[in-house]
Amino acid sequence: MSTRIYVPIDSTALSLGAEKVAKAIAAEAAKRGIAIELVRNGSRGAFWLEPLVEVQTPAGRMAYGPVQPKDVAALFDAGFVNGGQHALSLGLTDDIAYLKNQERLTSARIGITDPLSLDDYIAHGGYEGLVAAFAMSGADIVKEVTDSGLRGRGGAAFPTGIKWNTVLGASADQKYIVCNADEGDSGTFSDRMIMEGDPYVLIEGMTIAGIAVGATRGYIYLRSEYPHAFATLKEAIRRARAAGWLGQDVRGSAKAFELEVRLGAGAYICGEETSLLESLEGKRGIVRFKPPLPALQGLFGKPTVINNVISLASVPIILARGGAYYRNYGMGRSRGTLPFQLAGNIKRGGLVEKAFGLTMNELIHDFGGGTLSGRPVRAVQVGGPLGAYVPASQFDMPLDYEEYAKNGAMIGHGGIVVFDDTVDMAHMARYAMEFCAVESCGKCTPCRIGSTRGVEVIDRIVANEQRGKNIALLQSLCDTMLNGSLCALGGMAPYPVLSALNHFPEDFGVDKTEAA
């Protein structure tokens, strides 16, 4: 019998050499006449161990990592095909503390299954949610999602069930399900991991959404920076259609659902839902005025559910296990789990799915092991380029949408970028404005002009040109952007700027005692 060996095909694993490792293992096995079955799985999300190679043994999957091609011959010498000990041995994968201490609901299968194998997907609980949904009315499906407490995981945290209910209640000859896979926030990669590591869960979630609200067409709007996810999604959709999980009559349910992936073209603003819809329609990604809500007049003017990848990928388990099961995790009004992403200057970076309510200290220190550089953590940016910088003094705040909002911060998509004490926060504030200027769609003045002026004002503050006056000007400019911008890009770019200024005034040349 051939031994099953897993080498991830996730982008991060590939970026660290997984492809060469897979080839080296195949070649070495052939040379030694050892029969192996090489499976290209997603990543477990313990990225500091990538390329993480796993071997199926009677005791379970044994992990080795990080493996480089030069280690492969020695691994064979050590009998790793039978789980033998080697300097890179990590023991049973399931016993790795980083993975063992997580609560994986949405990302339960990533790294475990072959992403493109429908059999594997179904053997691990896949399509149980959709099959349950077949027997339910649209209103009952929406109620289950509402009861779960699931809120939009893209950043805005709007209750998913309420959005769906609006689309369900709208009457139209055509409705759409659109997946926002324009994961442009720095420090985030959970969408990508789902799409590369468990694409059928997203397809299933979108199909359930379609059946729930009466939409027969779906689009995944994927950023062009994710070439591997694009290839995986296209192939997964092809296979799902061939097996009858997509099409005019999904698995004999008499429900139709067609799905297509569309590629963005490198515009951060297209992560904003109305701009994304414009882009899908073949136009410049210019933000629309709201109302009308996309739920009533969305894609091509039709009622549209537009949700983030993680929101949609959380739906199958809610339908399979019930809204109450999901709701049982979390705290306050933040129900369920969030796949947090540890990024930047972090020793053990990767995906950590946990129920809401844990703290930044637990994430950064218990899971992440502190900084990669070994220096003290000075600040973390939470929720992408528009998220606030949180100082170490606030790391005990529970990760909950409302708690963070109370402190002028946001959880957003759960991306956490760690900086050590060498970071220059005035530089980061300037970068936030610069990024906003590069990516502004240009429709509203506060964002388009304000961001450019913001860069200039910060430059003057740093150069100590009328510093006090320019700080007041920066605060006033941020106020205009916060209150006067059409969407979250201009409306939230002041968060990183003001939080940097408020928490780290010394980096702007301001005496801390004087600023307080």
Added chain:
Amino acid sequence: MSSHHPASAADGLRLQSVVDAHASLPGALLPMLHAIQDEFGHVPDQAVPVIARSLNLSRAEVHGVITFYHHFRSHAPGRHVVQVCRAEACQAVGAVALEAHAKKCLGIDFHETTADGAVTLEAVYCLGNCAVGPSLRIDDDIVGRVTPARFDEIIAELRAEVTA
């Protein structure tokens, strides 16, 4: 190389067939522009009126879309496109120094191509490889943990490919 002369008759036919293949899609313009750029390496100016006619748009609208998106380019790139991530997570582990090194080592700024035609340098804002930065994208490959020394090796490999 034909991709540098999209005005030839053969290229005109190729362009028309790519345009025709996408014209009936709902929201056809972005998929069409991607297909053209995949085929020619860029979206040549000559394509604008052809696209406009096919989709019943003005040339200004087509031009507006091409220039709105960072991904589309109107001039042929070098043999390889190297994108350096400038986003925060990569900055936290040395992306600013890597960017400076890349520009110095190649002798070009962003959006420019080296004199030997090997490399076009671009900025990118996040590749979703944020736990193992600084990151690069080389054509369709992502590379993590890129030190300046590793960058030099990668560029040497890219240059060696053509001379080999």
